[in-house]
């Protein structure tokens with residue numbers, strides 16, 4: 001479902017462009033999970049942003065179910081992002097003026113895929129049912145992380161991209177949230193790509209790839 005080919009990306013530096021991704025190749029099938037590890041600054045988040053359509057590559061291809069998103073215009077990419085790709089950021093990005101229930105429903109409503117039963121089930125399974133009317137600032141970090149996961153999965157994306165999804169949680173709640181995320185992703189048949197520093201988290205994914213010096217280590 002996801003195929004990345006010869007992907008390159010540089011950022012402007014004081015002495016000219018600094019290459020971050022030097023030709024990344026990877027693939028991920030529907031219903032499967034993949035961990036991407038690599039040293040700090042190796043380009044993991046950059047790669048995730050490109051796959052998520054949040055930034056554009058210098059060259060190479062990103063195929064989502066056969067459609068090349070690198071050749072799409074901004075509007076088409078935004079639509080694809082809304083309808084097919086779910087991104088879970090480290091910093092939650094919840095909407096402060098919306099309560100928990102509205103935050104969880106937000107993306108699904110935008111995508112036109114809101115399903116009240118599925119959203120209720122997600123809210124319950126994420127252990128958030130008693131907090132529906134609370135606002136983000138009234139929630140703990142772990143609860144906010146679970147809302148961010150719920151919001152993404154409520155829209156039933158085909159591809160879920162997660163950047164350190166348990167980075168702000170202690171070990172026990174991190175493990176709980178991860179196993180819940182794997183169950184929920186399994187239930188929706190989505191593909192999951194997780195960027196992480198944690199070997200433990202990476203080992204819970206079916207496959208692990210390591211990014212080093214701008215390429216996937218073989």
Ligand SMILES: Nc1ncnc2c1ncn2[C@@H]1O[C@H](COP(=O)(O)OP(=O)(O)OP(=O)(O)O)[C@@H](O)[C@H]1O
Nearest residue numbers: 011012020038039040041042043044045046047197
């Ligand atoms: N918008 C930007 N402009 C300039 N340089 C950038 C930009 N985004 C990232 N970089 C640089 O690209 C490199 C890779 O950054 P990236 O955030 O992708 O790494 P990472 O592997 O996710 O790191 P970490 O594990 O620390 O989060 C870094 O050297 C960073 O400074």
